[in-house]
Amino acid sequence: MNDRFNLYRFASPATFYPLAGKMIPWFVAAGILFGLAGLYVGMLVAPTDFQQGEGYRIIFIHVPTSWMSMFIYLVMAFWAAIGLAFNTRLSGMMAQALAPTGALMAFLSLWTGALWGKPMWGTWWVWDARLTSELILLFLYIGYMALVAAIDDARRADKAGGILLLVGVVNIPIIYFSVKWWNTLHQGSSVNLTKSAMAEVMLWGMLLMALAFWMYSIAVALARVRTILLERERHTEWVRKELAGGEQ
Amino acid sequence: MIYWNSFSDFLAMGGYGLYVWGSFGVTALAMLIEPIVVARNRKATVARLKRQLRAESRSTEA
Numbered sequence: 001m002n003d004r005f006n007l008y009r010f011a012s013p014a015t016f017y018p019l020a021g022k023m024i025p026w027f028v029a030a031g032i033l034f035g036l037a038g039l040y041v042g043m044l045v046a047p048t049d050f051q052q053g054e055g056y057r058i059i060f061i062h063v064p065t066s067w068m069s070m071f072i073y074l075v076m077a078f079w080a081a082i083g084l085a086f087n088t089r090l091s092g093m094m095a096q097a098l099a100p101t102g103a104l105m106a107f108l109s110l111w112t113g114a115l116w117g118k119p120m121w122g123t124w125w126v127w128d129a130r131l132t133s134e135l136i137l138l139f140l141y142i143g144y145m146a147l148v149a150a151i152d153d154a155r156r157a158d159k160a161g162g163i164l165l166l167v168g169v170v171n172i173p174i175i176y177f178s179v180k181w182w183n184t185l186h187q188g189s190s191v192n193l194t195k196s197a198m199a200e201v202m203l204w205g206m207l208l209m210a211l212a213f214w215m216y217s218i219a220v221a222l223a224r225v226r227t228i229l230l231e232r233e234r235h236t237e238w239v240r241k242e243l244a245g246g247e248q
Numbered sequence: 249m250i251y252w253n254s255f256s257d258f259l260a261m262g263g264y265g266l267y268v269w270g271s272f273g274v275t276a277l278a279m280l281i282e283p284i285v286v287a288r289n290r291k292a293t294v295a296r297l298k299r300q301l302r303a304e305s306r307s308t309e310a
Binding site: 046107115219224 | 249250251252258261262263264266267268270271272274275278279282283286287289290293294297298300301
């Protein structure tokens, strides 16, 4: 048994199912730890912002949820590409398991953005490039879920959904670079590799919160993919055994 | 180490309380509800699949 063989083995649903189940508690624990640390640093330790007062603290969820909304979409598009190219069973299920969490992150990004925009810009919403492209991302998630749910044959649903995901991926760089390409009301990126616009404590708070949202998303998606696996593989021997074994 | 002088200062968020807590509250609620929905969905699916499996094994025995 070499490494290469093992790697492919994890792509088999029968191996992945118990592995995912074992990983979930670790991601939950890590998520809680990062979340508590991030909240402590961001809400209790970090000083006020000289321009935005305490209102800036919305950043500690606004930026992580925005990042996750984009990143989850990229991961879904990656699985879609793998699924369309190699016709692997697990890929479509992974994309499906991620979609509701991605949609939730896009919604939270818009929601916290609105609550931040109101006191800072005087408006909940403007049709500017950043906000509009993020709204389109939410619609892409909803459109993907609706499309997949509307097609009875799971493999065909994966294919159609995958094509939608790959077409929609152009929206991600548009969201990301919108603040550079267009003159928008939205402020530029808060984190920059060469020089960050934020104080170090604030940056730490934000990174910890981002890690927490990351862990949360992985845990929820793994839990969801396990249910999808049982459903889709219900005619296989391993699922029968799993169900007969008193699976809760 | 702690930036705030009092708990009421913390709650007021320098006058941005509604916006800050509106953001954190809805996010916390969403992150509480989503896992519950996932867990319920799982329970319902497992129960349904078990029923189907039992029905199938009965029909093959008969």
